Amino acid sequence: TQLLEQSPQFLSIQEGENLTVYCNSSSVFSSLQWYRQEPGEGPVLLVTVVTGGEVKKLKRLTFQFGDARKDSSLHITAAQPGDTGLYLCAGARPTGFQKLVFGTGTRLLVSP
Amino acid sequence: NAGVTQTPKFQVLKTGQSMTLQCAQDMNHNSMYWYRQDPGMGLRLIYYSASEGTTDKGEVPNGYNVSRLNKREFSLRLESAAPSQTSVYFCASSDQDRVYTIYFGEGSWLTVV
Numbered sequence: 001t002q003l004l005e006q007s008p009q010f011l012s013i014q015e016g017e018n019l020t021v022y023c024n025s026s027s028v029f030s031s032l033q034w035y036r037q038e039p040g041e042g043p044v045l046l047v048t049v050v051t052g053g054e055v056k057k058l059k060r061l062t063f064q065f066g067d068a069r070k071d072s073s074l075h076i077t078a079a080q081p082g083d084t085g086l087y088l089c090a091g092a093r094p095t096g097f098q099k100l101v102f103g104t105g106t107r108l109l110v111s112p
Numbered sequence: 113n114a115g116v117t118q119t120p121k122f123q124v125l126k127t128g129q130s131m132t133l134q135c136a137q138d139m140n141h142n143s144m145y146w147y148r149q150d151p152g153m154g155l156r157l158i159y160y161s162a163s164e165g166t167t168d169k170g171e172v173p174n175g176y177n178v179s180r181l182n183k184r185e186f187s188l189r190l191e192s193a194a195p196s197q198t199s200v201y202f203c204a205s206s207d208q209d210r211v212y213t214i215y216f217g218e219g220s221w222l223t224v225v
Contacts, residue, residue: 033214098212099170105154
């Protein structure tokens with residue numbers, strides 16, 4: 001059972017465009033993380049959000065955690081070719097040992 | 113600055129063969145994990161070890177076994193490989209605290225023919 005659905009699955013845009021990736025669930029998470037993965041490598045953590053409604057900015061990337069802690073979004077402003085990669089969201093369950101549940105991933109291609 | 117190191121990077125197996133994927137971390141983390149990644153499926157947890165001396169099943173444990181050899185090392189064994197186990201395998205580690213951060217290895221590409 002996939003608890004975290006990401007949309008869109010694929011996104012191909014031109015350099016300079018803005019985009020938003022969504023991560024949705026019917027489950028509540030104690031925290032939610034975003035990772036970026038490049039070909040041939042493991043996922044690398046971008047950000048962790050822990051409070052409902054929290055907004056974090058990382059240069060041109062803005063991450064938001066939903067008020068109910070069930071969803072999140074990643075917004076990229078003025079995308080660059082270096083942003084190309086697979087973006088994964090992952091949620092930590094609110095109780096017990098915190099195993100991460102990963103989303104299905106969004107593959108982003110930014111063309112010059 | 114090694115982080116999480118896993119071997120081998122690439123492996124081709126015949127159906128029915130066995131093999132072990134090795135993983136070691138140098139960050140003194142308590143928890144370690146094995147994930148598999150398949151197209152369109154994201155990352156799925158196979159097994160995890162919350163602390164040295166313990167192991168537990170994740171979402172997709174069938175066909176796999178694990179050993180937490182010590183605090184640094186966590187191995188994944190395929191006893192009788194099947195084509196359905198063709199995948200990219202990632203080892204990861206974390207130090208469990210409220211703000212949960214997990215570090216991944218570079219992956220092992222396994223093909224079962």
